[in-house]
Amino acid sequence: MQIELTVNGAPRSDEVEPRLLLVHYLRQRCGLRAANVGCDTTSCGACTVLVNGRSVKSCTMLAVQAAGQEITTAEGLATGGEMHPVQQAFRQEHGLQCGFCTPGMVMAAAGLLAENPHPTEAEVREGLEGNFCRCTGYHNIVRAVLSAAEDMSA
Amino acid sequence: MSILGTRVVRTEDPGFLTTGAVYTDDVVDERLAGTCHVFFVRSPIAHARIRAVDVSAALESPGVIAAFTGAALADLPPLAPPMPDLVDGRMAQPLLARDVVRYVGEPVAVVITEDTYQGEDAAELVSADYDPLPAVVDLAAAADDPPSLLFPEAGTNVTATFGDASALQADLFDGCEVVVSRTIVNQRVAPAPMETRAAAAVWGDDGRLTAWIPNQGAQGTRGALAAMLAIDPSSLRIITPDVGGAFGAKFGADPEHAVVCWVARQLGRPARWAETRNENMIAMTHGRAQRQTITIGGSRDGTVTAYRLEILQDSGAYPRFGAFLPALTILMAPGPYAISRAEAVARSVVTNTTPVGAYRGAGRPEATAAVERAIDMFAAEIGRDPAEVRRVNLLPKFTQPHRTAFGAVYDSGDYVTALDAALDAAGYAALRAEQARRRAAGDVTQLGIGLASYVEITGAGAESGAPRENATVEVFPDGSATILTGTSPHGQGHATVWAMLASEELGIPVDRITVKWGDTDLIPEGGGTGGSRSLQQGGVAVRQASLELLEVARERAAAALEANPADLVFEPERSAFEVAGDPDAAVPLAKLAVEERLVVRTVFIAPGATFPFGAHVAVVEVDTETGKVVLRRVVTVDDAGTVINPLLAEGQRHGGIAQGAAQAFLEEVLYDADGNPLTATFADYPFLSATEVPSFELADMATPTSYNPLGVKGIGEAGTIGATPAVQNAVIDALAHLGVRHIDLPATPQRVWRALQDVSAGKDA
Numbered sequence: 001m002q003i004e005l006t007v008n009g010a011p012r013s014d015e016v017e018p019r020l021l022l023v024h025y026l027r028q029r030c031g032l033r034a035a036n037v038g039c040d041t042t043s044c045g046a047c048t049v050l051v052n053g054r055s056v057k058s059c060t061m062l063a064v065q066a067a068g069q070e071i072t073t074a075e076g077l078a079t080g081g082e083m084h085p086v087q088q089a090f091r092q093e094h095g096l097q098c099g100f101c102t103p104g105m106v107m108a109a110a111g112l113l114a115e116n117p118h119p120t121e122a123e124v125r126e127g128l129e130g131n132f133c134r135c136t137g138y139h140n141i142v143r144a145v146l147s148a149a150e151d152m153s154a
Numbered sequence: 155m156s157i158l159g160t161r162v163v164r165t166e167d168p169g170f171l172t173t174g175a176v177y178t179d180d181v182v183d184e185r186l187a188g189t190c191h192v193f194f195v196r197s198p199i200a201h202a203r204i205r206a207v208d209v210s211a212a213l214e215s216p217g218v219i220a221a222f223t224g225a226a227l228a229d230l231p232p233l234a235p236p237m238p239d240l241v242d243g244r245m246a247q248p249l250l251a252r253d254v255v256r257y258v259g260e261p262v263a264v265v266i267t268e269d270t271y272q273g274e275d276a277a278e279l280v281s282a283d284y285d286p287l288p289a290v291v292d293l294a295a296a297a298d299d300p301p302s303l304l305f306p307e308a309g310t311n312v313t314a315t316f317g318d319a320s321a322l323q324a325d326l327f328d329g330c331e332v333v334v335s336r337t338i339v340n341q342r343v344a345p346a347p348m349e350t351r352a353a354a355a356v357w358g359d360d361g362r363l364t365a366w367i368p369n370q371g372a373q374g375t376r377g378a379l380a381a382m383l384a385i386d387p388s389s390l391r392i393i394t395p396d397v398g399g400a401f402g403a404k405f406g407a408d409p410e411h412a413v414v415c416w417v418a419r420q421l422g423r424p425a426r427w428a429e430t431r432n433e434n435m436i437a438m439t440h441g442r443a444q445r446q447t448i449t450i451g452g453s454r455d456g457t458v459t460a461y462r463l464e465i466l467q468d469s470g471a472y473p474r475f476g477a478f479l480p481a482l483t484i485l486m487a488p489g490p491y492a493i494s495r496a497e498a499v500a501r502s503v504v505t506n507t508t509p510v511g512a513y514r515g516a517g518r519p520e521a522t523a524a525v526e527r528a529i530d531m532f533a534a535e536i537g538r539d540p541a542e543v544r545r546v547n548l549l550p551k552f553t554q555p556h557r558t559a560f561g562a563v564y565d566s567g568d569y570v571t572a573l574d575a576a577l578d579a580a581g582y583a584a585l586r587a588e589q590a591r592r593r594a595a596g597d598v599t600q601l602g603i604g605l606a607s608y609v610e611i612t613g614a615g616a617e618s619g620a621p622r623e624n625a626t627v628e629v630f631p632d633g634s635a636t637i638l639t640g641t642s643p644h645g646q647g648h649a650t651v652w653a654m655l656a657s658e659e660l661g662i663p664v665d666r667i668t669v670k671w672g673d674t675d676l677i678p679e680g681g682g683t684g685g686s687r688s689l690q691q692g693g694v695a696v697r698q699a700s701l702e703l704l705e706v707a708r709e710r711a712a713a714a715l716e717a718n719p720a721d722l723v724f725e726p727e728r729s730a731f732e733v734a735g736d737p738d739a740a741v742p743l744a745k746l747a748v749e750e751r752l753v754v755r756t757v758f759i760a761p762g763a764t765f766p767f768g769a770h771v772a773v774v775e776v777d778t779e780t781g782k783v784v785l786r787r788v789v790t791v792d793d794a795g796t797v798i799n800p801l802l803a804e805g806q807r808h809g810g811i812a813q814g815a816a817q818a819f820l821e822e823v824l825y826d827a828d829g830n831p832l833t834a835t836f837a838d839y840p841f842l843s844a845t846e847v848p849s850f851e852l853a854d855m856a857t858p859t860s861y862n863p864l865g866v867k868g869i870g871e872a873g874t875i876g877a878t879p880a881v882q883n884a885v886i887d888a889l890a891h892l893g894v895r896h897i898d899l900p901a902t903p904q905r906v907w908r909a910l911q912d913v914s915a916g917k918d919a
Binding site (some may be wrong): 002017020024027033034035036037038039040043044046064074075077078083090091092094096097098099100101103104106121122124125126128129130131132133134135136137138139140141142143 | 163164166168170171172173174175176177179180270271346347348349385396397398399401430431432644645646647685702715801802804805808809810811812814836837841842843844845847849850875
């Protein structure tokens with residue numbers, strides 16, 4: 001099937017197999033490999049991207065369902081060579097170790113802050129419940145998101 | 155000002171955060187052009203004789219290039235168990251099962267396709283006929299009353315024994331006023347790194363194999379892979395891409411890695427494999443999996459005088475590192491306590507379950523969980539505060555090495571101070587007061603306070619001798635530097651910390667220092683990263699190489715400045731040598747690399763392992779009607795000696811605490827009675843999420859070790875070791891006034907509720 005969509009601000013048109021998952025489309029066809037595949041049950045969130053600004057697990061969506069939508073991946077979050085405040089906060093607060101969950105976690109956090117710019121710690125934890133991290137114990141991820149929220153409203 | 159001890163943010167992060175790290179499945183390399191994709195067909199039965207495996211239908215499926223069964227690989231040696239002098243060598247795993255399958259998930263065939271979706275389709279078309287055999291799942295029965303033998307030729311399911319059970323002293327507990335004994339479970343858990351296993355392999359025209367494999371030490375992976383492929387290690391190059399977590403389970407190489415390399419050779423084209431999470435949950439090694447009988451005795455004043463630990467270790471279907479775990483558990487059996495009479499024995503048995511390997515802490519968390527449970531059961535029996543019983547029995551502070559009855563030599567320790575610091579930070583007295591209030595009021599939600607004191611071993615040596623690691627430091631004419639290390643980070647941040655250590659000595663900014671690891675052609679030797687060894691050996695080697703490099707540079711500087719080497723001082727501020735008292739007579743370090751390479755390789759050898767210690771306090775709320783446990787606080791003191799980068803050290807503690815806590819009240823790998831895995835996906839396995847833990851409260855304590863010039867010990871596993879028993883003890887403490895004396899790991903709502911039902915029915919719990 002032919003799909004037309006926008007990926008990180010650039011229009012694309014591709015012929016895809018109907019069963020192709022969005023995450024595989026992004027990784028294999030677009031060469032955008034920041035989003036990772038961490039499970040096969042839509043549990044871990046390592047593949048999270050933004051679809052029209054809302055965070056979506058891209059293993060749960062077919063590429064054909066993304067037709068006509070605007071997709072943003074971690075590669076597209078920085079602007080003008082400057083990391084997004086969420087990315088900067090993850091670095092500053094040591095919110096990542098092995099990095100595998102990180103692109104998905106960052107996109108989930110960006111989506112969360114778009115919906116709720118001033119979350120409490122509990123709201124951050126609930127908002128990221130669908131994104132697994134094995135390294136950080138979530139401690140510094142939560143701090144990073146709270147810190148990014150402050151930075152973005154400053 | 156020294157950069158050491160400061161919160162330097164990681165140099166590797168910008169790439170990780172923007173384009174993402176490059177894991178094995180992300181690798182784009184021209185050598186891998188035209189790759190095929192490997193899919194494993196795995197046994198759906200725990201124990202069976204294979205009658206036939208038929209790949210003919212799969213071969214007709216679109217995109218299928220080839221398919222192989224175990225017969226095709228019959229010439230290759232099996233994956234030999236580690237520690238051949240300890241473990242029964244007949245219990246080796248063939249790369250693909252041939253005659254018998256011994257666990258659900260054991261690979262029996264491979265299908266190779268042009269693209270990945272085709273492989274998933276075709277793998278379903280492989281049909282296999284099995285004659286089921288009785289499955290050995292129950293650990294206790296596996297040894298003494300087995301429904302079958304996994305390896306009839308061995309005549310037993312016992313693969314290794316540690317200590318002489320017949321020599322246990324009948325009078326060990328004579329004279330004790332109180333003796334408490336119980337058989338407890340340290341359950342099987344899944345390491346579950348976020349990145350599953352993977353491989354990419356290609357054979358060059360020169361006959362050499364290049365393999366990209368996520369691992370914890372490329373050199374060990376090279377050795378393991380070469381053995382399975384029956385090739386010389388020198389004809390194999392391992393390249394380590396970024397690694398998405400490992401937790402002990404990515405050391406060495408697994409049969410699947412060897413099969414992918416074999417396929418690439420067989421088909422004469424590159425081959426890749428990316429494991430699914432389902433495969434990962436049933437076929438990557440699991441961790442822990444011990445049944446422990448603990449017996450503790452002492453007097454009513456709180457003094458513990460005797461302790462016995464008897465271990466039954468589940469090795470899974472094939473003995474891997476898991477079979478050896480009891481050796482580490484026994485080594486650390488008495489923990490930080492001065493117990494005058496202690497003994498420990500173990501047996502490792504094979505069962506029809508996924509093989510067991512190392513998992514964060516590997517043998518030491520099991521030791522700590524056992525003795526910490528024992529101390530609490532003893533305290534409950536004599537009706538004394540568990541903090542007080544610990545204080546009475548902890549070894550007093552020592553600064554000279556202390557040898558235990560089990561042969562461990564603790565480098566230094568100050569356990570009482572660590573415990574008191576943790577209790578202070580937690581506000582222990584106030585917590586007990588709040589607990590008393592809720593108990594008196596009969597609240598539905600009861601408060602539990604759990605303690606764990608621990609000492610662990612980090613940076614233990616290889617079998618071949620003292621702990622050691624190499625490092626190479628090279629300074630370039632442009633003022634940059636490169637470090638080669640034999641350690642292998644997968645989240646720990648060596649790229650940043652190793653650069654800090656070199657920067658401190660050489661005066662080169664951290665962002666101008668590149669750290670490389672994990673390529674066996676570039677770095678042929680190295681011990682990798684595991685057992686919390688990296689900083690105290692690899693990091694110390696970087697410092698040592700930097701200092702040795704300065705001595706080489708000093709001679710060159712002396713010649714350049716026509717001065718006596720002894721009259722030169724190195725000024726890190728300007729990264730230059732200058733003549734003492736004459737700063738104008740100076741030569742930059744970088745300039746000394748112009749005419750001749752300025753490079754030093756060195757090996758740091760440690761006098762022995764180090765023994766970090768600490769204390770954890772966990773606070774939980776337990777709903778006495780539903781059994782639900784909510785973890786409210788974890789307060790820890792983790793003394794791992796001098797801290798080089800507090801930001802990263804804290805990160806290691808956070809992650810460890812979370813994994814330890816998860817074992818205490820959530821995570822467990824389960825099988826049914828036939829050996830079918832019940833936790834084979836992330837939808838079934840209760841992986842810890844952000845809502846299930848609080849932020850952690852870390853108190854600082856840093857007692858430098860004399861075993862290396864940085865004074866550092868390992869911090870990677872401490873959190874895991876302390877947190878599990880602290881949280882478990884807290885759950886039981888919450889219900890102690892109702893008569894609950896023990897709840898096995900993990901303290902799920904069902905187990906907690908059952909314990910409460912049992913005590914209210916007058917049964918022992």
